[in-house]
Amino acid sequence: SSGINAEYGGSVREIGFGTTKDRMLVIEECHNSRAVTLFLRGSNSMIVAEAKRSIWDAMCVIRNLVRDNRIVYGGGSNEISAAISVYDAADKNSSIEQYAMRAFGEALESVPMALAENSGLSPFSTLAEVKSRQIKEGNPRLGIDCMDKGESDMRVQHVIETLIGKKQQIMLATQLVRMILKIDDVRSPGEGEE
Numbered sequence: 001s002s003g004i005n006a007e008y009g010g011s012v013r014e015i016g017f018g019t020t021k022d023r024m025l026v027i028e029e030c031h032n033s034r035a036v037t038l039f040l041r042g043s044n045s046m047i048v049a050e051a052k053r054s055i056w057d058a059m060c061v062i063r064n065l066v067r068d069n070r071i072v073y074g075g076g077s078n079e080i081s082a083a084i085s086v087y088d089a090a091d092k093n094s095s096i097e098q099y100a101m102r103a104f105g106e107a108l109e110s111v112p113m114a115l116a117e118n119s120g121l122s123p124f125s126t127l128a129e130v131k132s133r134q135i136k137e138g139n140p141r142l143g144i145d146c147m148d149k150g151e152s153d154m155r156v157q158h159v160i161e162t163l164i165g166k167k168q169q170i171m172l173a174t175q176l177v178r179m180i181l182k183i184d185d186v187r188s189p190g191e192g193e194e
Contacts, residue, residue, distance in 0.1 A: 010030040014026070071160045086105035
């Protein structure tokens with residue numbers, strides 16, 4: 001172990017780790033430093049890559065919270081609540097736009113359905129039950145109980161998402177659909193068929 005100039009503070013040391021006798025130089029406790037190094041190790045490269053992806057995702061969540069600290073409840077609760085509102089608005093619209101609005105509501109419901117299916121639950125019955133409870137109880141925080149805790153209130157389960165991340169997801173999906181529809185409009189029926 002050797003010291004750094006007292007003007008800068010901190011310490012420098014060399015450490016060994018693991019069974020491979022690898023060595024690493026560690027510089028710690030430096031004043032006015034905002035740098036952080038994460039050292040990841042795993043039994044194989046796939047584990048390390050997954051850990052890197054998880055850390056990247058976590059840092060993106062923190063970045064989003066720094067930009068805008070507003071949150072929404074997760075577990076598909078916000079998508080179900082939004083779909084209910086979209087369906088209500090579609091019911092009040094007598095024009096042909098109501099069909100597009102209903103399709104948007106169905107698209108929103110695909111998120112909680114995927115959560116239910118990936119959790120080993122019946123997607124249709126689980127969504128129908130939670131949606132019915134949201135309407136009956138007037139509680140927009142009810143979502144998919146993926147962990148089978150017996151509680152569907154995402155506030156109680158502490159399941160949250162950043163508002164900015166959720167807005168980005170919905171905007172990106174909507175833009176993608178609009179782009180596909182524009183391509184579909186350009187291509188006339190029967191074109192390219194021989």
